[in-house]
Structures are given as C-alpha cells and as structure tokens.
Amino acid sequence: MGRVSAVPVPQPRAAAATAATSSRRSLAAALFLGAVGATVVLLAAGRIWAEGTASVGGGSVSLDASGSDVTGVPTALAVVGLAALVAVFAVRRAGRLLVAALLSLSGAGAATAALLGASDTGALDEKAARTTGDAAATVEALSHTIWPYVTAAGGVLILLAGLLALRYGRAWPSMSGRYERDGSPRARNERPVDPDRPEDLWKALDRGEDPTREG
Structure with a gap:
C-alpha cells in the first residue's frame, strides 16, 4: 500500500497570511496608541503643572498654573495628531507616508513641549505680577x-502610532479604496486571487482584502 504524503501549503499563501496578520495587528496597535496618547495629552494638559506663592501685603497667596497656562502646544498637536490618525485611512501611497510623518512629528512635538514646560516659571510669574500689582514680582516656593x-x-504614544504608520501603513486598508463618494461599497470587478501568484496576493493586501479567506 502506497504511502500518502501531505500536500504542502504554497509558500506565497503562507507569506500572505503572515503579512495580513501583521498588518491587522499593527493597525490595531497604531489606532490604540494614537487614540490613548491624544486623550492623555488633552486631559493632562488641563491639570495643574506648577504651584507657588506670591507675597502680598506682608502675607502670601497661593498660585497655580495648568498646562494650558504654561503652553498650548501639546494640546494643539494632540488635536493635529488625532486628525492625522484619521487621515491615514483616507489617503494612499505617498500621501499616507506624509500623513504618518505628520502624526509622528505631532507626538514628538507634544512630548518635547511638555518636557520643556515642566520647569517653566513664566506662567506663575505672570500670575504673581497680576496678583501683587508689581510687574517685577516673581513666584516663591515653586514646585512642579x-x-x-x-x-x-x-506624546510618546502618539509618536509610536506614527512610527507604526510609517512602517506598516502601506499595507493598511484605505477608505478611499473601499468606498465610493456616496459611502456605498464599490463593486469589485477584480479577478479571483491566485494563491500561487505572489503579485496577486500583494495586490489583494493593498486593497485591504484577506487573500487567505476562501471565496
């Protein structure tokens, strides 16, 4: 009785399955990191960043400054980052790379501005001057x-989302490629994917399809 051998799975099909899985994971990670990062920046920028006191009439008054008092850059860049995160799915090819770069720069800029603002005294000094009526007044007992x-x-989370988009975004699906202007799914006229043809598998991935799914 002859020995029955298993039929090997074509290598291009296995590679496409691995690529599809990697694409889905990187997409989910980028969405999570970008959304959480922007939320953290928007919430934390509204909290108190610095505290101190100012001398008034032989006594002292407590002063504090929120992140928005110190710098509005992180908040503005978080909004830009959210817009870029959504726009990544509305553009393709070179446009997607540019938007992904903008997402990365937004995160890096927000993080840098926040770190620079961590030791800033300007906002509290301005409040001390207004409170005391003395333009030369400065805050005392400063703490951050x-x-x-x-x-x-x-901001670092937003940056990581941008880096993922730069690295894997080319394989992510695009809204413009899956839907027409009226929002209805576009009819597909492409010929069936041949698992033995690597170019067919990569084209299917570029369209946002799973080439390993049975028809």
Missing part, C-alpha cells in the same frame, strides 16, 4: 507636579 511628564508620555 507630575502632569507635564504624563503629557509627555501621551
């Missing part, structure tokens, strides 16, 4: 909170 660093961490 952890919130600038939390904001910077949110």
Whole structure:
C-alpha cells in the first residue's frame, strides 16, 4: 500500500497570511496608541503643572498654573495628531507616508513641549505680577507636579502610532479604496486571487482584502 504524503501549503499563501496578520495587528496597535496618547495629552494638559506663592501685603497667596497656562502646544498637536490618525485611512501611497510623518512629528512635538514646560516659571510669574500689582514680582516656593511628564508620555504614544504608520501603513486598508463618494461599497470587478501568484496576493493586501479567506 502506497504511502500518502501531505500536500504542502504554497509558500506565497503562507507569506500572505503572515503579512495580513501583521498588518491587522499593527493597525490595531497604531489606532490604540494614537487614540490613548491624544486623550492623555488633552486631559493632562488641563491639570495643574506648577504651584507657588506670591507675597502680598506682608502675607502670601497661593498660585497655580495648568498646562494650558504654561503652553498650548501639546494640546494643539494632540488635536493635529488625532486628525492625522484619521487621515491615514483616507489617503494612499505617498500621501499616507506624509500623513504618518505628520502624526509622528505631532507626538514628538507634544512630548518635547511638555518636557520643556515642566520647569517653566513664566506662567506663575505672570500670575504673581497680576496678583501683587508689581510687574517685577516673581513666584516663591515653586514646585512642579507630575502632569507635564504624563503629557509627555501621551506624546510618546502618539509618536509610536506614527512610527507604526510609517512602517506598516502601506499595507493598511484605505477608505478611499473601499468606498465610493456616496459611502456605498464599490463593486469589485477584480479577478479571483491566485494563491500561487505572489503579485496577486500583494495586490489583494493593498486593497485591504484577506487573500487567505476562501471565496
């Protein structure tokens, strides 16, 4: 009785399956990191970043400055990052790379601005001058909170989302490629994917399809 041998799975099909799985995971990770990072930045920038006192009439008054008092850059860049995260799926090819780069720069800029603002005294000095009526007044007993660093961490998450988009975004699906202007799914006229043809598998991935799924 002859020995029955297993039929090997074509290598291109296995490679395409691995690529599809990697694409889905990187997409989910980028969406999670970008959304969480922007939320962290927006929330942390509204918290108190610095505290101190100012001398008034022989006494002292407590002063504090929120992140938005110190710098509005992290908040603005978080909004830009959210817009870029959505726009990644509306463009393709070179446009997607540009938007992914903008997403990365937004995260890096937000983190840098937050770290620079962590030791800033300008906002509290301005409040001290207004409170005392003395333009030369400065804040005393200055202390900083952890919130600038939390904001910077949110910026780093946005940066990581951008780096994932730069690295894997080319294989992600595109809204413009899956839907027409009226929002209805576009009819597909492409010929069936041949698992033995690597070019067919990569074209299917570029269209956002799973080439390993049975028809």
